[in-house]
Amino acid sequence: MSLLITDECINCDVCEPECPNNAIYQGDEIYEITPERCTQCVGHYDEPQCQQVCPVDCIIIDEEHPESEEELEAKYQRLMAEKE
Structure with a gap:
């Protein structure tokens, strides 16, 4: 399963740079996760x-x-192939 950021997010900015798949982004109110990349x-x-x-x-x-x-492993393999 992908992950989800709840509305308890305080927009501290620490999660986004940690994501190796660039799945986390700043949404309208809080950070969000793109399920297709997580x-x-x-x-x-x-x-x-x-x-x-x-x-x-x-x-x-x-x-x-x-x-x-x-x-999740297959998604990882697909994302890595897209980088090449």
Whole structure:
């Protein structure tokens, strides 16, 4: 599953630069995550880096976008191929 930033976000700016897939961006009111780019850091790190640095723990699993570990790995492979 991709991750989701809740409305508890305080716009502290620490999550965006941590995302290796450039999935996090400044939305109208809070930071948001593009589900098509979020792999929960699969392929890059053992744990989602945005969750690790978030001071208010407002980044949660997005139940609207369920994905298996294999699907996240395939998404990572696709994103890496697009970079080339």
